[in-house]
Amino acid sequence: MADTITRPDLDPADGARGAAPAERVPTVIADRVDIVYRVNGTGAGRGSATAALNRILRRKKSEKAAGVRRVHAVRNVSFTAYRGEAIGLIGTNGSGKSTLLKAVAGLLPVENGHIYTDGQPSLLGVNAALMNDLTGERNVHLGGLAMGMTREQVRARYQEIVDFSGINEKGDFITLPMRTYSSGMAARLRFSIAAAKDHDVLLIDEALATGDRSFQKRSEDRIRELRKQAGTVFLVSHNNKSIRDTCERVLWLERGELRLDGPTEDVMKEYEKFTNGKK
Amino acid sequence: MSQVLDTPPPTKPTAPAATESPAELAARYGLGVSGARPSLPQYVRQLWARRHFITAFATAKLTAQYSQAKLGQLWQVVNPLLNAAVYYLIFGVLMGTSRGVPDYVPFLVTGVFVWTFTQSSIMAGTRAVSGSLGLVRALHFPRASLPVSYCLQQLQQLLFSMVALAVILLCFGVPVAASWLLIVPALALQFMFNAGVAMVMARVGAKTPDIAQLMPFVLRTWMYTAGVMFSIDHVLAGRDVPSWARLLLEYNPAAVYIDLVRFALIDSFQGSQLPDHVWAVALGWALLAGIGGFIYFWKAEETYGRG
Numbered sequence: 001m002a003d004t005i006t007r008p009d010l011d012p013a014d015g016a017r018g019a020a021p022a023e024r025v026p027t028v029i030a031d032r033v034d035i036v037y038r039v040n041g042t043g044a045g046r047g048s049a050t051a052a053l054n055r056i057l058r059r060k061k062s063e064k065a066a067g068v069r070r071v072h073a074v075r076n077v078s079f080t081a082y083r084g085e086a087i088g089l090i091g092t093n094g095s096g097k098s099t100l101l102k103a104v105a106g107l108l109p110v111e112n113g114h115i116y117t118d119g120q121p122s123l124l125g126v127n128a129a130l131m132n133d134l135t136g137e138r139n140v141h142l143g144g145l146a147m148g149m150t151r152e153q154v155r156a157r158y159q160e161i162v163d164f165s166g167i168n169e170k171g172d173f174i175t176l177p178m179r180t181y182s183s184g185m186a187a188r189l190r191f192s193i194a195a196a197k198d199h200d201v202l203l204i205d206e207a208l209a210t211g212d213r214s215f216q217k218r219s220e221d222r223i224r225e226l227r228k229q230a231g232t233v234f235l236v237s238h239n240n241k242s243i244r245d246t247c248e249r250v251l252w253l254e255r256g257e258l259r260l261d262g263p264t265e266d267v268m269k270e271y272e273k274f275t276n277g278k279k
Numbered sequence: 280m281s282q283v284l285d286t287p288p289p290t291k292p293t294a295p296a297a298t299e300s301p302a303e304l305a306a307r308y309g310l311g312v313s314g315a316r317p318s319l320p321q322y323v324r325q326l327w328a329r330r331h332f333i334t335a336f337a338t339a340k341l342t343a344q345y346s347q348a349k350l351g352q353l354w355q356v357v358n359p360l361l362n363a364a365v366y367y368l369i370f371g372v373l374m375g376t377s378r379g380v381p382d383y384v385p386f387l388v389t390g391v392f393v394w395t396f397t398q399s400s401i402m403a404g405t406r407a408v409s410g411s412l413g414l415v416r417a418l419h420f421p422r423a424s425l426p427v428s429y430c431l432q433q434l435q436q437l438l439f440s441m442v443a444l445a446v447i448l449l450c451f452g453v454p455v456a457a458s459w460l461l462i463v464p465a466l467a468l469q470f471m472f473n474a475g476v477a478m479v480m481a482r483v484g485a486k487t488p489d490i491a492q493l494m495p496f497v498l499r500t501w502m503y504t505a506g507v508m509f510s511i512d513h514v515l516a517g518r519d520v521p522s523w524a525r526l527l528l529e530y531n532p533a534a535v536y537i538d539l540v541r542f543a544l545i546d547s548f549q550g551s552q553l554p555d556h557v558w559a560v561a562l563g564w565a566l567l568a569g570i571g572g573f574i575y576f577w578k579a580e581e582t583y584g585r586g
Contacts, residue, residue, distance in 0.1 A: 106314025116305030
C-alpha cells in the first residue's frame with residue numbers, strides 16, 4: 001500500500017453531475033465508504049505461532065503486532081446512483097471494483113460510512129450456489145431457489161433458462177452432471193440461471209465475458225432487457241466496449257479511491273489515457 | 280473526511296443540492312442501509328420464505344456426496360452399516376463391553392447412529408458459514424439457512440441409517456412394535472437441538488475458524504460420556520457417584536436422545552432405564568438450544584462473510 005505514484009486529483013464531475021435535474025430518484029447512495037479486509041495468518045514472517053497466540057490474547061489491542069494484515073480495499077468513496085441509470089465501474093485489477101459492488105449488495109460490511117439502497121440490490125451471479133456433481137437440471141432449480149425465487153417461479157422459467165443457455169443445442173446435456181460440461185458451457189448455464197430473475201438494483205460483475213460470440217450477444221441483449229426492468233444497473237467490466245455499449249455513466253476506481261465519476265465518454269478517455277500510458 | 284495520511288481522495292459532490300447530506304437524501308427517498316440486520320420476526324419470515332432453498336440445498340449436498348461412486352446412493356445405507364460393523368468388532372467382540380447389556384448389538388448400533396446425527400450436525404454447523412463464504416458473499420439469504428440446511432442433510436442421512444438400523448434390529452431378533460413410532464418425536468426434538476447447537480457453532484466458527492480443528496476432540500469426549508457404547512444406567516448402578524456427576528451423565532442431551540430412541544426401538548431396553556421426566560428434558564434441551572441458538576446466530580447476521 002505504498003502511495004508512490006502522485007497524481008493530480010481530478011475533479012471533473014462537477015459539470016456533468018451538477019447539470020442533473022434535481023428531481024431524479026436516488027436508488028443507491030454511498031456516503032464516504034471505507035472497506036477494509038482483515039487477513040489472518042499473513043504473520044509477521046517467522047514465529048507465526050506466537051503471532052497467532054498474540055492474536056487470540058490481544059485481539060482488540062494491536063492487530064498489527066498479532067499478524068493481522070489490513071487491506072484497505074475501498075477508500076472514502078461517495079456517489080449517488082439514480083433510477084434508470086446504467087453505471088459502469090472501471091479500474092485496473094485490484095482497484096476495489098468488485099469489493100465496492102459487494103458492499104452495495106450488502107454482502108460486505110463497510111468499515112466507515114454508509115450505503116443506502118432502495119430495496120435489496122442483488123449481484124448477478126449464482127456460481128457459488130451451484131454444485132458440479134449435480135445435473136444441470138437440478139442446478140437450475142437450486143440456483144433459482146438460492147436467488148430467492150419461489151419453486152413455482154423456477155418451474156415457470158425453467159424451459160426459458162435452458163433454452164437461453166443453449167446447453168441442449170448439442171444433445172441432452174442438461175441431465176448430465178455439471179462437471180462434465182466444458183468451461184464455456186458451464187459459464188453459459190451459470191449466466192442463464194443468474195439472469196433469469198428480475199431485480200430492482202442489479203449488480204453485474206464481468207458477466208459479459210462468458211461464452212462464445214453468439215452467446216455474448218445474447219447476454220448483452222438480456223442485460224439490456226434486465227436494465228429496462230431494473231431501477232439501476234451497475235456493471236463491472238474490463239471490456240471497454242461493453243461499458244460503452246451499456247452504460248451512460250462511469251465510476252473509475254483506482255487503488256480503492258474514486259478517481260472519476262462522469263459521463264461514459266469523458267471518463268473512458270481519461271481511463272484509456274491512464275492505462276495506455278502505464279506501458 | 281479528515282484522513283491526511285493517504286493521498287487525499289477527490290471530494291465529490293454527492294447530491295445536486297449541496298445543502299442536503301447523503302443521509303438526509305436517503306431518508307427523503309426511503310432508502311435503507313444496505314446489509315442491515317432484519318428484526319427477529321422479519322428474520323423468521325425470511326427464513327421461512329427460503330424453506331425450499333434450505334431443503335433443496337440439503338438434498339443437493341447429500342446426493343452430490345456419492346455422485347462419483349460406482350455404487351452411488353447405495354453408500355447412504357452401506358456407510359452406516361460398515362460403521363456399525365467396526366464398532367461391533369471393537370466393543371462387542373474385542374473388548375466385550377456387552378456384558379450386562381441385553382441385545383448389545385442393536386443397543387450399540389442405535390447409539391452410534393443417533394450420536395452420529397448430533398456429532399455430524401455440530402461439525403457441519405461449525406463449518407456452515409466459514410466453509411460457504413463464497414455463497415455468503417455472493418447471494419442474499421438469511422444466513423441461518425446454512426446451518427439449518429446442513430443439519431437437515433444430516434437428518435436425511437440419519438433416515439438412511441434408520442433403514443439400515445431396521446435391518447440390523449430384525450436380524451438380531453428385535454420385534455417390530457408400535458413403540459417404534461416414538462422415534463419420530465424423539466428425532467424431531469433431537470433435530471431441533473442439533474440445529475440450535477449448529478447455529479451457535481456456526482457463529483463461533485465464522486468468527487474463529489480454528490474452532491473446527493478443536494471440535495473433533497470436544498465431540499469425541501462428549502461421545503465417550505454420552506453412553507454410546509455402554510449403558511449409563513448399568514455403570515451408575517450400585518456405585519457411589521456424586522449426585523452432580525450422576526445428573527450430568529443422565530441429563531446429557533446426547534444421552535437423553537440416544538436412550539429415547541433405544542427405548543422406542545429395543546424391547547429389552549426398559550422405561551426404568553430412562554431418567555425421570557425424560558421427555559420433558561428432551562423437549563427442554565430442544566427448546567433451549569433451538570431458540571437460544573437461533574437468536575444467538577441472528578445477532579451477528581450482518582457480520583457473516585467478512586474476510
